[in-house]
Amino acid sequence: MSEVGSRISVHTGDITKLAVDAIVNAANSSLLGGGGVDGAIHRAAGPELEVECRMLNGCKTGDAKLTKGYRLPARYIIHTVGPVWQGGGKGEAELLASCYRRSLELAAGRECRTVAFPAISTGVYRYPKDEATAIAVATVDAFMEKNTAPEAVIFCCFDEQTAELYRQVVAAHRGA
């Protein structure tokens, strides 16, 4: 696990600023923009992003679709749709894990070396942060153990409290 662990890092800040091969967007099923990180990404990428998104015919919860990054420093945006938290009995955990897996599959398919994820579903969609972080780290870790691409994954947290939670969960994984 130590070799895999070194491929995962935690960053605090705005995901739209990261010069990585792909950033992941916590979108909704329309893929036509919204608030939170989705709104920030659309604003920073510029209006051409929505034009491309309109051609994608939306996206199912747990799935992901890729666009160009337009005015972002990132080459690609991978739009994934996390589950709305409904108490945990509606398959939310499996759907959230699927968001991470599908995003990584698309990134690997475009030979992305570095991918940054926000904390999918933990804002407007109200997924409890502890549980969402455990799923994010375990799913990315499992994917990277089996695959050589992407080479590095960054968990981009908007606030220091979330980053600290991610650091703890990543460290616990490394110790496992």
Ligand code: AR6
């Ligand atoms: N960079 C990194 N993380 C961010 C940024 C940013 N610029 N802005 C917010 N976050 P949310 P969801 C964090 O609500 O829960 C949208 O309207 C934020 O602190 O953006 O998956 C979509 O259109 C939180 O930890 O996404 C959907 O309708 C995390 O990103 C809906 O919200 C996710 O919060 C999706 O809800």
